[in-house]
Amino acid sequence: MGDDGDMALRKKALAAVLLASGAMLLAGVAAQSQGVPISGRDFTNAIEPVTIPDDLKAKLSVLPKDKLELITSGRTSRYVRPERMFTKLRTLSGPQLTAYIDAIISVTEAGEYKAGRDKPSIALNTKSPTFNAWKVQRPQTMNPKREDGPLELGKYIGGFGGSGIPTFANAPPALTYADLKAGKVDVAIVGAPLDMGSGWRDAVHGPVLLRATGGAGGNDMYSMVNPNAELKIVDFGDIAMDNLSTERSVHHVREVVREIAKTGAIPIVIGGDHSLEYPNLAGITDVHGKGNVGVVHFDSHYDAGRDRVHLIDHGQPVYRVISEGHVPGKNYVQVGLRARGPDAKTFQWMRDQGMRYHTMVDVERRGWDAVMKDAVAEAKVSAKKLWISFDIDVLDPAFMPATGTPVPGGLTMREAQPIMRRLCAENDIAGIDIVEYAPYLDTSYKTALNTNFLLNACLSGIAMRKKGLTQEHYLSPISSMDRPAPAASPPPPPPKTPLPKAAAPVAKGARR
Numbered sequence: 001m002g003d004d005g006d007m008a009l010r011k012k013a014l015a016a017v018l019l020a021s022g023a024m025l026l027a028g029v030a031a032q033s034q035g036v037p038i039s040g041r042d043f044t045n046a047i048e049p050v051t052i053p054d055d056l057k058a059k060l061s062v063l064p065k066d067k068l069e070l071i072t073s074g075r076t077s078r079y080v081r082p083e084r085m086f087t088k089l090r091t092l093s094g095p096q097l098t099a100y101i102d103a104i105i106s107v108t109e110a111g112e113y114k115a116g117r118d119k120p121s122i123a124l125n126t127k128s129p130t131f132n133a134w135k136v137q138r139p140q141t142m143n144p145k146r147e148d149g150p151l152e153l154g155k156y157i158g159g160f161g162g163s164g165i166p167t168f169a170n171a172p173p174a175l176t177y178a179d180l181k182a183g184k185v186d187v188a189i190v191g192a193p194l195d196m197g198s199g200w201r202d203a204v205h206g207p208v209l210l211r212a213t214g215g216a217g218g219n220d221m222y223s224m225v226n227p228n229a230e231l232k233i234v235d236f237g238d239i240a241m242d243n244l245s246t247e248r249s250v251h252h253v254r255e256v257v258r259e260i261a262k263t264g265a266i267p268i269v270i271g272g273d274h275s276l277e278y279p280n281l282a283g284i285t286d287v288h289g290k291g292n293v294g295v296v297h298f299d300s301h302y303d304a305g306r307d308r309v310h311l312i313d314h315g316q317p318v319y320r321v322i323s324e325g326h327v328p329g330k331n332y333v334q335v336g337l338r339a340r341g342p343d344a345k346t347f348q349w350m351r352d353q354g355m356r357y358h359t360m361v362d363v364e365r366r367g368w369d370a371v372m373k374d375a376v377a378e379a380k381v382s383a384k385k386l387w388i389s390f391d392i393d394v395l396d397p398a399f400m401p402a403t404g405t406p407v408p409g410g411l412t413m414r415e416a417q418p419i420m421r422r423l424c425a426e427n428d429i430a431g432i433d434i435v436e437y438a439p440y441l442d443t444s445y446k447t448a449l450n451t452n453f454l455l456n457a458c459l460s461g462i463a464m465r466k467k468g469l470t471q472e473h474y475l476s477p478i479s480s481m482d483r484p485a486p487a488a489s490p491p492p493p494p495p496k497t498p499l500p501k502a503a504a505p506v507a508k509g510a511r512r
Contacts, residue, residue, distance in 0.1 A: 047073065047074040047075055047077070047078075048074045048077070049072055049073060049074045050071060050072050050073070050074045050076075050077060050082045051072070052068075052071075052072060053086055055090070056086060056089055056090065059089070059093070059097070060089070063098075063101060067101060067102075067105060070105055070108070071085075071101070071104075071105075075108050075112070076104050076105065076107075076108045078108070078111070079104065079107050079108055079111065080104050085104065088100065124245075134240050134241075134242050135240040135242075135252045137176075140175075140176060140178075147182070148176070148178040148179050148181070148182035148183075149174075149179055149182040149183040150171075150172040150173065150174045150179055150183045150185065150232070150234045151172055151173050151174065151175070151179075152172050153165060153172060153173065154172075166211040166212045167211055167235035168189040168191075168207075168210065168211055168216055168233075168235040168270065168455070169189065169216035169217035169227070169228065169233055169235070169455065169456070169459060170216075170217035170218075170228065171189065171217070171228070171233040171234050171235050172234055172235070173234060173235045173236070173237060174188065174234040174235070174236050174237075175237065177259050177260070177262075177263055179234070180234065180236070180260065180263040180264075180265050181263045181264075183232055183234065184232055184264075185232045185233070185234050185263065185264075185265040186231040186232045186233065186265060186266065186462070186466070187231055187232070187233045187234070187265060187266045187268060187459065187462060188233075188234050188236040188260045188263075188265040188266070188267055188268070189233065189234070189235055189236065189268045189270060189455075190235075190236040190237065190238070190239055190256065190260065190267060190268070190269055190270070191206075191207025191208070191211075191237065191238035191239065191269075191270050191272070192207070192238070192239045192241070192253055192269050192270065192271050192272040192276050192433075193205065193206065193207050193208075193238055193239075193241055193243075193271075193272055194241050194243065194246065194249050194250075194253070194271065194272040194273055194275065194276055195243060195272065195273055196243050196244065196245065196246040196249070196273075196275075197246045197273040197274070197275030197276075197312065197313040197314040198273040198274070198275070198313065198314040198404055198436070199404075201273070201404035201438045201441070202404075202438040202439055202440040202441065203271055203272050203273045203404070203435070203436055203437060203438045204241075204243060204272070205438070205439045205440070206270060206271055206272060206435075206436075206437035206438065206439065207238055207270045207271075207272070209437070209439040209448050210270060210437065210448055210451060210452055210455075211235070212448075213445055213448035213449055213452055214449070214452065215448075215449050215450075215452030215453045215455075215456060216452040216453075216455040216456050216459070217456065217459075218456065220421070220456060220457070220460035221476075221479055222417075222418070222421065222460075222475055222476065222479060223421065223425075223460055223464050223469065223474060223475065223476050223479075224476035224478055224479055225460050225463045225464050225467065225469070225476075226463070227456070227459035227460050227462065227463040228459075230463035230466055230467060231459065231462060231463050231466065233459065234265075236260065239252060239253055239256045239269075240252060241272075246275055246310070246312055246313065247311075247312060250275065250276070250278055250279040250312060251279065252279075253269075253276060253279035253280065253283065254279035254280075254282045254283040254286070255283070256283070257269065257279065257280050257282075257283030257284055257431070258283040258284070258286040258287055261283065261284055261286075261287040261288070261430070261431065262287055266429055266430070266431055266432075266462065267280075267283075267284070267431040267432075268431065268432045268433070268434070268455070268458065269431070269432070269433040269434075269435075270433075270434055270435075270455075271433060271434065271435030271436060271437070272435055273313075273314040273404075273435060273436055274299070274303060274314040274315075274317060274389075274391050274435045274436055275312055275313050275314045275316070275317055276317075276433055276435055277297070277303070277317035277318070277321065277389045277433060277435070278312060278317040278320045278321055280387070280389070280431065280433050281293070281295065281321045281326045281327055281387060281389075282321070282324070282326050284387060284430050284431050285326040285327065288384070288385055288430055290325050290326055290327075291325075291327075291328055291331070291382070291383070292383055292384045292385060293326075293327060293331070293383055293384070293385050293386070293387050293430050294327070294331035294332070294333070294378075294379030294380050294381070294383035294385070294386050294387070295321075295327050295331065295332045295333065295379060295386070295387050295388075295389060296333050296335060296375055296376065296379050296386060296387075296388050296389070296423065297318070297332065297333065297334045297335065297389040297391075298334075298335050298336050298388070298389065298390045298391060298394040298411075299334060299335075299336060299337065299389075299391040299393065299394050300336055300337065300338050300339050300391070300393045300394050300405070300406075300407040300410055301315065301337070301339045301341065301391070301393070301405065301407075302318070302334060302337055302339075302341060302342045302346065302350070302357070303315050303316065303317055303318045303391075304316070304318040304319050304342065304346060304349070304350060305319065305346075306319045306346075306349070314435075314436070318332070318334075322353055322355070327387075328354065329350075329352075329353030329354035329355045330354035330355075330356075330378075330381055330382075331378075331379055331380075331381060331382070331383045332353075332355045332356070332379070333355070333356045333357070333358070333375045333378045333379045334355070334356070334357040334358065335357075335358045335371065335372070335375050335394070336358075336359075336360060336363075336394040336410060336411060337357055337358075337359040337360065338359060338360040338361075338407055338409050338410065339405075339407050356374075356375070356378045356379075358371045358374065358375055360409060360410070368415055368419065372419055372422075372423075376423070376426075376427065380427070384428065385427075385428045385429065385430035386423070386427045386428065386429055386430060387429075387430045387431050387432070387433075388420070388423055388424075388429065388431075388432045388433075388458070389432075389433050389435075390420070390432065390433065390434045390435070390454070391403075391435055391436050392434065392435070392436050392437055392447070392451055392454075393405055393406055393407060393410070393436055394410055394411055394416075395410045395411045395412070395413070395416055395450070396408060396409065396410035396411060396412060397410070398412075399411075399412065399413050399446070399447075399450050400437075400446075400447050400450060400451070401441060401442050401444075401446065401447055402437055402438050402439055402440075402441040402442030402446075402447035402448075403436045403437065403438060403441065403447070404436060404438050404441070405436075413450055413453070413454075416454060416457075417453065417454065417457045418457075418473075420454055420457040420458050420461065421457040421458070421460055421461040421464075422461065422472075422473060423458075423461060424457075424458050424459075424460070424461025424462045424464075424465065425460075425461035425462075425464040425465050425469060425470055425474065426461075426465075426470055426472065427465075428465075429461075429462060429465075432458055434451060434454065434455060437451055
């Protein structure tokens with residue numbers, strides 16, 4: 001084929017890439033417009049215009065009109081803050097001023113997307129025979145015939161041997177949705193080893209390490225409830241991930257969470273990074289309905305980023321959940337925020353959506369009991385069920401060192417365990433995700449142990465609710481030797497003082 005033919009093929013390929021990219025972008029915009037409309041004060045990709053100070057107007061009037069308009073448009077503000085730029089411009093004149101302005105403009109234009117110059121993405125090979133192979137489930141007809149239901153693989157009768165194969169909470173595995181239905185499963189714990197949403201921080205290995213570490217199963221001494229005895233819990237394996245594409249992976253997560261919930265089981269999703277919150281909530285509201293699920297989101301970060309190149313990552317699930325209408329802002333509550341972000345604009349956006357947030361400033365002022373009482377009430381306004389999204393970095397790094405974005409000053413395990421137990425006992429839980437555990441960042445097993453004990457607190461709370469132990473902050477009376485103080489009774493009357501007896505006469509010569 002000649003050069004002309006090669007050039008024609010290249011043009012067709014480029015056109016296909018641009019068309020596919022445009023379609024993806026339009027689909028993303030359309031998805032964000034579904035459900036509850038976003039407030040008019042949404043600052044996503046917004047650029048605030050810049051006003052030239054009066055003392056610089058004459059000096060900058062020598063600039064060409066197009067350069068001056070670019071500066072006043074605010075586009076350059078993402079690279080040089082206006083106040084810093086103006087301070088510098090006051091010290092420059094002539095060629096130096098022109099060179100400085102040209103440098104700012106060149107950086108701005110180089111940083112922005114330009115059609116024809118920049119490739120927005122590399123199109124997927126839709127002709128590949130393995131395009132969907134990563135998520136195709138094995139047909140059960142290819143396996144030995146068996147009855148539907150959880151697989152009891154116990155190698156030993158009793159003891160701590162479990163199944164002989166590591167599973168979440170020592171629970172039996174289940175392979176299919178038919179297993180969940182036939183087994184009348186209460187809780188299906190499923191791994192979601194997604195790590196592309198955070199970069200390579202090793203959250204991909206979170207599920208397998210938690211299976212290999214104890215603490216999730218067994219009796220809860222605070223309530224004296226054993227979730228393994230009271231609930232039908234299964235390990236539903238791991239959800240398939242395309243760890244080269246968060247965008248592809250999250251859609252499959254949504255499918256799995258939806259299908260688990262349709263069986264009547266409560267999905268508990270073990271991550272993986274926090275980009276999972278978006279498909280988790282999309283999947284659960286596919287079943288329970290948009291607006292019927294409130295969220296209590298534990299995190300040191302707000303995760304409501306909205307202006308990044310990738311439209312979904314571990315710092316942006318909140319925006320997508322709300323913008324697509326899966327959870328109204330009024331039912332979305334964040335707890336434990338303490339990182340250096342967000343900025344004032346993002347806090348304003350959160351308020352405009354009706355979101356509630358309880359930072360560690362609130363906890364410091366009012367204490368955990370008051371904060372959690374408000375958080376639950378806010379999340380349940382007009383919502384029937386509650387989803388708990390738990391980023392382990394909400395805990396202090398002293399307890400959770402194996403997370404990619406640790407922030408000092410967080411919860412202790414002493415605070416977190418009763419909070420999670422009570423949430424699950426005192427509310428109708430739609431599902432839970434526990435995310436951002438990155439095993440390679442912890443040379444001990446501390447993070448895994450503590451995360452599993454939090455999972456046990458959740459399971460214990462769900463089991464308590466099934467047993468009817470839903471009163472506020474229930475604690476088993478047998479777990480403490482303390483006894484209630486006896487009721488106060490009036491003090492006894494003072495004893496009567498007997499009147500003194502008359503002294504007997506003393507015989508003459510006798511001693512007194």
